[in-house]
Amino acid sequence: MRLLPSMLLSLGVTLSVGSALARAQPPFMKNMYTGPVVLPQVETRAPAEDTIAVDGVRVLDRIESQHLPNPVPNTAESRASGERMYDVYCAVCHGATGQGDGQIAEHFTRMPNLALPYVQDYTDGWIYAIIRQGGRSMPPFANSMSVAERWSLVHYVKTFEVERTQ
Numbered sequence: 125m126r127l128l129p130s131m132l133l134s135l136g137v138t139l140s141v142g143s144a145l146a147r148a149q150p151p152f153m154k155n156m157y158t159g160p161v162v163l164p165q166v167e168t169r170a171p172a173e174d175t176i177a178v179d180g181v182r183v184l185d186r187i188e189s190q191h192l193p194n195p196v197p198n199t200a201e202s203r204a205s206g207e208r209m210y211d212v213y214c215a216v217c218h219g220a221t222g223q224g225d226g227q228i229a230e231h232f233t234r235m236p237n238l239a240l241p242y243v244q245d246y247t248d249g250w251i252y253a254i255i256r257q258g259g260r261s262m263p264p265f266a267n268s269m270s271v272a273e274r275w276s277l278v279h280y281v282k283t284f285e286v287e288r289t290q
């Protein structure tokens with residue numbers, strides 16, 4: 125067992141050289157130690173931009189949104205912006221003047237007439253949430269328009285009754 129001390133020594137040298145190598149790796153040799161991982165006892169990385177923390181601000185549902193005030197002023201300009209959105213995204217189903225007679229309306233069991241008083245009585249926040257989330261057959265438009273464009277569209281939807289009674 126004379127060899128034991130020298131064996132231990134060489135084992136020690138191997139281990140320490142090995143771990144030094146693992147720490148000082150050239151950039152093309154990625155490993156779990158030097159990679160961009162969160163190591164134990166180290167602070168987590170900052171969340172990616174535009175993400176919402178689990179306990180952060182939530183996207184409101186339709187009920188919660190119903191009393192949101194419309195932050196976009198009701199002007200000819202905002203209604204014109206809403207009209208552009210409507211013509212692009214909504215008219216194909218709800219019809220050019222909201223009567224529920226768009227080109228593909230017949231393929232749905234029910235295509236609401238947006239000029240009817242019960243729709244016109246909806247609060248701005250309620251219509252806003254419908255546009256954002258969609259419905260059973262209606263697709264969501266959360267990713268198609270900016271927040272301001274959606275609120276402008278609400279102003280435009282609210283012009284339908286006026287046009288209908290003219």
Ligand code: HEC
Pocket residue numbers: 209210213214215216217218232234235236238243251254255258259260261262263265277281
């Ligand atoms: C693919 C067809 C389709 C498109 C596009 C569409 N909708 Fe709808 N929408 C529906 C259907 C169908 C309903 C009835 C509820 C359901 O089944 O989702 C509805 C319901 C609604 C309602 C509620 C009416 C009610 O009876 O309570 C509103 C308001 C509305 N849509 C507005 C819009 C607006 C504004 C757009 C454009 C951003 C739009 N919709 C785009 C199909 C569509």
